[in-house]
Amino acid sequence: MRDVAVIGVGCTEFGEHWGTSFRDLFVKAGALALEDAGVTGENLDALYVGNMSAGRFVEQEHIGALIADYAGLATNHVPSTRVEAACASGGLAFRQAVIAVASGMEDIVVAAGVEKMTDVGTGASVDMLASAADREWEGFAGATFPGLYAMIATDYMHRYPLTREQLAEVAVKNHENGAKNPIAQFRNRITVDTVLNSSLVADPLRLFDCSPITDGAAAVVVVPLERAREFTDSPVRVLASAQASDTIALHDRRDISTLDASVAAGKRAFAQAGLAHRDIDMLEVHDCFTIAEICAIEDLGFCKKGEAGRLTAEGATALGGAIPVNTSGGLKACGHPVGATGIKQIYEIVSQLRGEATGRQVDAEIGMAHNVGGTGATVVVHILGA
Amino acid sequence: MSVSRFWRKIPQRYNLIGTRCTTCGRYFFPPRSLCPDCRRSGKIVDHKFNGEGTVVTYTVIRSASDQFENTTPYVLAVVELDEGPRLTTQIACPPEEAKIGMRVHSVFRRVAADGESGTIHYGTKFVPAE
Numbered sequence: 001m002r003d004v005a006v007i008g009v010g011c012t013e014f015g016e017h018w019g020t021s022f023r024d025l026f027v028k029a030g031a032l033a034l035e036d037a038g039v040t041g042e043n044l045d046a047l048y049v050g051n052m053s054a055g056r057f058v059e060q061e062h063i064g065a066l067i068a069d070y071a072g073l074a075t076n077h078v079p080s081t082r083v084e085a086a087c088a089s090g091g092l093a094f095r096q097a098v099i100a101v102a103s104g105m106e107d108i109v110v111a112a113g114v115e116k117m118t119d120v121g122t123g124a125s126v127d128m129l130a131s132a133a134d135r136e137w138e139g140f141a142g143a144t145f146p147g148l149y150a151m152i153a154t155d156y157m158h159r160y161p162l163t164r165e166q167l168a169e170v171a172v173k174n175h176e177n178g179a180k181n182p183i184a185q186f187r188n189r190i191t192v193d194t195v196l197n198s199s200l201v202a203d204p205l206r207l208f209d210c211s212p213i214t215d216g217a218a219a220v221v222v223v224p225l226e227r228a229r230e231f232t233d234s235p236v237r238v239l240a241s242a243q244a245s246d247t248i249a250l251h252d253r254r255d256i257s258t259l260d261a262s263v264a265a266g267k268r269a270f271a272q273a274g275l276a277h278r279d280i281d282m283l284e285v286h287d288c289f290t291i292a293e294i295c296a297i298e299d300l301g302f303c304k305k306g307e308a309g310r311l312t313a314e315g316a317t318a319l320g321g322a323i324p325v326n327t328s329g330g331l332k333a334c335g336h337p338v339g340a341t342g343i344k345q346i347y348e349i350v351s352q353l354r355g356e357a358t359g360r361q362v363d364a365e366i367g368m369a370h371n372v373g374g375t376g377a378t379v380v381v382h383i384l385g386a
Numbered sequence: 387m388s389v390s391r392f393w394r395k396i397p398q399r400y401n402l403i404g405t406r407c408t409t410c411g412r413y414f415f416p417p418r419s420l421c422p423d424c425r426r427s428g429k430i431v432d433h434k435f436n437g438e439g440t441v442v443t444y445t446v447i448r449s450a451s452d453q454f455e456n457t458t459p460y461v462l463a464v465v466e467l468d469e470g471p472r473l474t475t476q477i478a479c480p481p482e483e484a485k486i487g488m489r490v491h492s493v494f495r496r497v498a499a500d501g502e503s504g505t506i507h508y509g510t511k512f513v514p515a516e
Binding site for chain 1: 387395399416442443444445446447448449450451452453454455457460462463464472473474475476481486497498507509
């Protein structure tokens, strides 16, 4: 297996892009990544594209070919593969690109993610996102995606000393970071009261506990580490790429409040990289809801179960804290175009490790990305090092 | 949901017919056709659950998909059946009465409908046992 490095990254602004189509979003992110990497389309060996549900959001399947075509790569017949694992599609696309390069099969590979969500109404979006869970036995009963995470929150708060205010602090912190990120959907600061006074979506989760509906695309270029210096003076190494599965339905989990796939993928990643928790300088975790960030920090082993709320309220996960979490603003404030989120996490970590995260820069040499599909049926964890 | 997709699960949805692995004795609802413990050596048979259970966790859905929007707010829960398996279901009770640990039993109810003229989805909900 060859070592792999990221040599270029690109990301569109996240938000409601009424004037921009699915394919235009992708082309923009891809062009930014290639320009950053200093490679051209003719150099590319393959594309891996994370996308959850273009078929339902914009009535388009066959995304791999569409993107190769509109990226100007159809005439040289570059292989292009769509990767889908609901909200973990982006992280999984990155992992497929890493595997392709590590194996020696391909050399210069783009991993991308794209989602265009605002072409359908909110009710339709809620329905589509619920298909990341078990359609037949959760969705049929009226489960929404926020509803499933709300049931995690109910169970968690019944068993551990997490207060409603501490949960709100996750959103406050992520908006604070998002306010400093030029690509973030929400660049406004909020207070605990903003969260507590927002409307209930699924008790105990309120509107400001939830990540938004977002359009966006992100792309990164990976190559064998031994070739990285041909393209850049600041390659970022992929130190671990891990993935784990769990039951599709929340009701079948061993423990409602623990994402066992996060635990498994986290352990595998640490073992691959030969690193310990103290070696990780920053985290991008999958905060699709505030409770999800609490669970992620704990399930990845950065503190004991029941402690992440207190640590968040104390500022341990803020930009200046012991372990900054979601410096991008996370899914909550940066936005959550589902297929693009996992790639945006890589984009953020690379920006931080290269010292280019102006306004929100942390002192970091090693970062971890944690991308969740559904309520934890797929988890992808990557560790990157400068 | 297409008519056939709904129709083929009518026994399961209406009458809580799940499955049981006779090799290891484990019960499954929602039904599984492969036992995750015994895999190919497991023998799966149908099993009708008695419909008694306990609320493991719950929420009150205030904002739903289009199909459920006119029934909000409603209580959604994970219920553990007395035979062991857990399922996601609605509890037909006022939101403020829902509690972790409450005893519930199954009832036959209208769940949703595919628009004005589509299939009406009936199925199992639960109500407080007392």
